[in-house]
Amino acid sequence: MPIPLPTFDDVLAAAARIAPHAHVTPVLRSHALDDLAGCRLHFKAEPLQRAGAFKFRGACNAVWALEEADAARGVATHSSGNHGAALALAARTRGIPCHVVVPEGANAAKLASIERYGATVHPCPPTIAAREDTAEQVRQRTGATLVHPYADRQVIAGQGTAALELFNANGPLDAVFAPVGGGGLISGTAIAAAAIAPACRVYGAEPEGAADTARSLAAGERQVDFVPDTLCDGLRGALGEPNFELLRQHRVDVFTVADADTVAAMRLLWQCLKLLVEPSSAIALAALLQQRSRFVGLSVGIVLSGGNVDVDALPWGRA
């Protein structure tokens, strides 16, 4: 059964609901990156959001939108990482239980955060079917409300608050780029842009190795049968059904990016912004640089989605 699609009013309600708990993240500028891109870049710094990613916005909105009786039974989800940590922290802000189904092989830093925020972790095999099955079992056993990482009205509305803040801080931009995994962030961004900055075009960026969104939009129907092959661990999920509908309605274009270009963009961001962005964030800058000539002289927003790099994998012994 299709979920009701979120509207801009839902985004505004989300902004009010999460305000006591979420950070208003800064918008960062870099002259060096402006010179490189040939346009004026405005980076919405979601690595500085609580739990290190925009995901806290949607999770927090979903948790606080629950009726009291539902909330008491807790929340559950499956997640390769950022959404799980975000939901764990959101549940803690309301003092309710949280269950997170985590596929084996998930990013260690993200797993550690989920546990640190006090959620119960349920491991499962690393397939989308296994994730969904395990989450359903947890739901039946506990009565927890499933909060889907992206195919959820309140989650999408919450993710839209990042773009809302970006437009409020910077005025109507000519274009805004965001990464695309399941499509929560990009569809929330599209809703906010359509309402506040109708002339602003919204572009998604997804890995070549998980390019189901570009294929889905080209085909006119969701193409969810694929095996992701990308180091962007936050973007391996399949585009959600409501997300697909919203991207179609708002005529969002999606660019596909090779992982090597994403890593190069990540390196630029670390160097110029001093922000520890993860690959799944850097892909949005990589997409812009790939399409550089189309954006010369414009004002462009880039939603840097998260910063949950596995710091333990860095060469500390050599520092």
Next chain:
Amino acid sequence: MPIPLPTFDDVLAAAARIAPHAHVTPVLRSHALDDLAGCRLHFKAEPLQRAGAFKFRGACNAVWALEEADAARGVATHSSGNHGAALALAARTRGIPCHVVVPEGANAAKLASIERYGATVHPCPPTIAAREDTAEQVRQRTGATLVHPYADRQVIAGQGTAALELFNANGPLDAVFAPVGGGGLISGTAIAAAAIAPACRVYGAEPEGAADTARSLAAGERQVDFVPDTLCDGLRGALGEPNFELLRQHRVDVFTVADADTVAAMRLLWQCLKLLVEPSSAIALAALLQQRSRFVGLSVGIVLSGGNVDVDALPWGRA
């Protein structure tokens, strides 16, 4: 000849002078680090300053405080990196020449920034005497004004604007920590704290392998004869004369920190703040954690001084 010591009025004048050019950097919070430290931490994020460090504040103030005729002949300095890059960028904001004497073996990322900002680089052997001699030769040849990295009234006043912003954003804190190399940042911080938040204690953090400030304060006179041995490449300089006087006047205490503790703190900051701080910044958090029991329950400011990590040294091939 001793230079006139800067006052709080100089800090206020600096704030007005640099406002058109410098960023007001955000103050970041982390619940995880608060829990670890047992106090409320307020991180002044100078890695997000232009040129990636607080140094731009002092350099910019010095450049824009020059009379027109002096400015036209340019500025010069010696620097292991951040001050050089900052002065190069500050000179570019005024459209005047800049000469930077750089010791061999300096951090590659910092050297690249100096060149990118259009300064002329003059290499020299890696001793303090060689740096000063080469800078003096450049000055005589070009007529440029030497802008010392820290023993300079306008530079110290400019560095004080970081603490000024921190207090303005957060109210009077109980304590504030900053790294100590030559003492520009810590002495500017002490001036600002004494004027705005007289109950706030100011603490410096310096590497065990360059602990001349702690020794100087203990002995009651500057102890500048030492060979630095620390990975904190921004903190290898000797404490300046005016800086020493200001630290004595303001009763600043300095803690010495082992490099291993600094690296551990850097890792925490990367992980929890998602900010690419360099070791010379992380030392301030390391000092607080070392002295943890003295600060339990307090509100503490930490000036994170810069983020010019040599990104090329990270394992990109493995990312």
